[in-house]
Amino acid sequence: MTTYKAINLVKRPEPGPVSADVFEVVEKELPKVGTGELLIKQTQMSLDPAMFGWMSPDTESYIPPVELGTVMRSSGVGEVVESKHPDFQVGDRVMGMMGWQEYALSDGQGINKVDAQVPDEMVLSVFALPGLTATQGLFNVGKPQQGETLVVTGAAGSVGSIVGQLAKAEGLTVIGVVGSDEKADWIVNELGFDGAVNYKADDLAQQLAKHTPDGIDLYFENTGGPIQHLVFERMNAHGRVVVCGMIADYDKAEPSPGPSWIPIIKKRLSIQGFTMPDHFHQVPSLLAKLTPYVMSGKVKYRAHVIEGLESAIEGLNMFFTGDNQGKLIVKL
């Protein structure tokens, strides 16, 4: 009888870097495939900052936390190896929420076929959570207008890099906030951003001011941290803030305070939080919006691939250190 490996969440993580003992690697028997089910051999799985929310016990969050003793939640790409489901054939390439495991049994809900032409890494880097999140947040929440100035934090990250490229394609001036000179170089010289600011620079406020002489109309927030206050101070009247991630604060016991609300009145700002699970029913229209940009070469990406199921555990902490260069993907 064949077995496969899976990783269960067994403890809620404390604030700070995720310690390996919140997970348990288990060996499982391959399940029997019942009528209406299919078995997927996962080939690549995605690591996303949203996972810190999924692991936390916070029941007020947007989707229920991963139950202790069950497989860690994640999206992935794989191949159908057995099917008693009318819509799927053996050999189909599929994507969906598959979890931290080598094989996933599914009833087909939320599992979508993937064009054979699209590389695995592009699926997870562009057409999965990052691209959908960028498209929903930029267009449906941020409502960008040609000629406006956008600042995006986490600009070399999986979501931020796509937000910036889509905004450039729409005719905005796009400034990215990153955590290394290498990333600054990448977003400006490879992705075509108009400018980059390294948030570790001493003269951060001056750098930001230099790059945004006309102020900031649209602020796409992926990180939090001190840069938040500096960007917020430079918002123009009627500016919009799209709050997508606060990675700088996810590992803190006590989250940092936000900016004073006085500019919200003076400048009539709007601040809107969103998460993709509220918008899964819009995936077809989001993909329809995103695909032409990708097909015309306007959305470049880079994947940071680590190998083997267990590498996911340490891989998660790269979101705090910023050591990854590109979308974090675990190759199985």
Added chain:
Amino acid sequence: MTTYKAINLVKRPEPGPVSADVFEVVEKELPKVGTGELLIKQTQMSLDPAMFGWMSPDTESYIPPVELGTVMRSSGVGEVVESKHPDFQVGDRVMGMMGWQEYALSDGQGINKVDAQVPDEMVLSVFALPGLTATQGLFNVGKPQQGETLVVTGAAGSVGSIVGQLAKAEGLTVIGVVGSDEKADWIVNELGFDGAVNYKADDLAQQLAKHTPDGIDLYFENTGGPIQHLVFERMNAHGRVVVCGMIADYDKAEPSPGPSWIPIIKKRLSIQGFTMPDHFHQVPSLLAKLTPYVMSGKVKYRAHVIEGLESAIEGLNMFFTGDNQGKLIVKL
């Protein structure tokens, strides 16, 4: 030749209570009324928290600051005493931006006639800035839904008291935050709020929790201060925050930080600032929305009337002490 008194702004106020020497009382000659002009004898003028913004030198604010050496800006009610304007007759009762002065010369722009039936105090307490602000903020920004819970700060104030009554009429559960037990009593027993919280109470968090067992869907912010963080923590998923005023911070050199942005993501909150000057073109539709509530007796008010032009100077500081009971009006 007849003269009249006016009060000019001659210095920008420092943070903190407004000191009398930022104003200068001057004696002026009654102006000649030219073609297309009218002269108004002001009978009552309104004091509003927005004035702190108008006096500040902040050019990023929503309307230009009052220029030094010119009459302090304010709205008021008065009677036309001379007219060479085709739309106005001597004896017409009118309202509009008239400034801190006993007489105002106008070209008719922004001056509207007032029904003779409506008492002066009702004009300034309900149909002027407070009622328009409440109507715009509650309905067009907050989008209240029957059955939701609304918390409004500054609930005994000119805007907050109307917001709460309109929301009650729409079928929301309405909790008001006030600064005295007398005000708490007034909003609950006279205005029909479902509950009141005195922000000076020791057990503020517990009181707020007791009054909002189902959390808070809509938060109408007039004050800022520590209550902001407590209300924000109790927001429900998809909650909306309408930011209208931050009086608790207007007299501080360093404004207090706002809440962390993490709940904005987790609960997909939206926060929207607004000010009435952006919406003056909507005044007819706002009045059409507001008037039926007033006519059916659903909007009660109380005016705190002080006497004589110069009383405006000290009167302003009542916004910081909360000593006024009702809409601050200066009777001339």
